Amino acid sequence: MDSIHAIGFYVSAALSVGGGLSVAFLDGRSRRGLSLGAVAIGVAGMYLALSSGFAAVVALVCYGACALILAGSAYRVIDQTIAGRWRQLGAVGAAALLAVLAYAAYSGHFIPPTTQRDAINGASIGRRLFAHDALALEAVAALVLVALVGATLAWRARDRTR
Amino acid sequence: MSVGLTGVFFVAAALVATGAFVAAWRRDLTHALAGIPLMFAGAGTAFAGVSRFAALPGGGSQLLGQEFAALLSVAALAAVALGVGLAGREGSR
Numbered sequence: 001m002d003s004i005h006a007i008g009f010y011v012s013a014a015l016s017v018g019g020g021l022s023v024a025f026l027d028g029r030s031r032r033g034l035s036l037g038a039v040a041i042g043v044a045g046m047y048l049a050l051s052s053g054f055a056a057v058v059a060l061v062c063y064g065a066c067a068l069i070l071a072g073s074a075y076r077v078i079d080q081t082i083a084g085r086w087r088q089l090g091a092v093g094a095a096a097l098l099a100v101l102a103y104a105a106y107s108g109h110f111i112p113p114t115t116q117r118d119a120i121n122g123a124s125i126g127r128r129l130f131a132h133d134a135l136a137l138e139a140v141a142a143l144v145l146v147a148l149v150g151a152t153l154a155w156r157a158r159d160r161t162r
Numbered sequence: 163m164s165v166g167l168t169g170v171f172f173v174a175a176a177l178v179a180t181g182a183f184v185a186a187w188r189r190d191l192t193h194a195l196a197g198i199p200l201m202f203a204g205a206g207t208a209f210a211g212v213s214r215f216a217a218l219p220g221g222g223s224q225l226l227g228q229e230f231a232a233l234l235s236v237a238a239l240a241a242v243a244l245g246v247g248l249a250g251r252e253g254s255r
Contacts, residue, residue: 006165013173020180020200024187036196043203046173047231049165050207050214055231059206062235066199066242070192076249078191090186094179101175110167110215128229140233140240147240151247 009049016042033071040064054125074155170211177204195245202238206231 019038026032040063047056129137181200188194213227 003164009165009169013176016203017173017176017180020177020184023196023200024180024184032193032196036199039200039203043177043207046207047210047228050170050210052210052213052228052231055206055210055228055235058232059203059235062239063199063203065239066196069242069246070196074246074250075192076246078249080189080191080194087187087189091183094183094186097182098175098179101178102172105168105171105175108168108171124225125229125232128225129232133226133229136229136233140236143237144240147244150244154247154251157251 005049009046012042012045012049014042015039016046018042029071029075033067036067036070037064040067054122167211167215170215171208174204174208174211177201177207180204192246192249195242195249198241198245199238202234202241206234209234 016039019035019042022035023032023039026035040060043063044056044060047053047059178201181197181202181204183197184200185194185197188197209227209230211227213225213231216227
């Protein structure tokens with residue numbers, strides 16, 4: 001990977017991790033939406049630096065849509081009744097997860113890359129999605145359908161009870 | 163300056179851990195939903211990195227990781243849409 005791609009990767013990584021931390025700590029849905037938008041741009045930049053242009057476009061659209069949904073007027077607050085101690089335990093568990101994953105990444109012995117691929121590769125990805133891994137694509141399509149129908153039914157039921 | 167698979171895995175680990183932290187730490191359940199795209203983005207980054215660094219020396223490519231990263235993005239969007247829809251039914255402004 002040449003220097004331009006490496007700089008792009010590190011800048012995008014900083015943007016996405018910083019955006020993720022902002023999502024964790026910022027209050028206000030519009031700020032959180034902006035932070036998640038920064039995560040979307042950072043993740044798309046990382047995918048692009050990793051020669052995964054198709055995944056970058058899909059990630060930008062999907063994570064950007066997540067940011068719009070979470071920043072939109074449909075947002076409602078649901079407070080948990082879980083005690084603060086369990087939330088602190090969850091945060092410590094997240095830190096332990098980071099330590100384990102970082103150790104696994106550090107202790108792995110990986111072969112350095114030798115080739116540079118095409119940036120987008122859309123035709124090959126399309127062939128894989130619609131021919132080789134059609135079952136996985138249909139599973140995700142069914143998930144999206146169920147999620148959208150479920151969200152619509154939930155909103156209709158809420159409007160009916162008003 | 164270069165990037166190796168170890169660096170990609172570090173960033174992926176940071177994203178997954180940040181998503182888990184958001185899901186565990188926030189009191190508002192709808193806010194905790196924002197951890198899902200972060201964790202999925204971390205997993206997708208690891209897949210895309212493996213796909214990039216597993217490219218064949220002759221110029222061939224391993225596309226499974228890139229494909230999986232795209233599918234994870236769509237799955238994250240579906241999960242957030244369903245979660246916010248359900249929260250809209252139960253929650254308050």
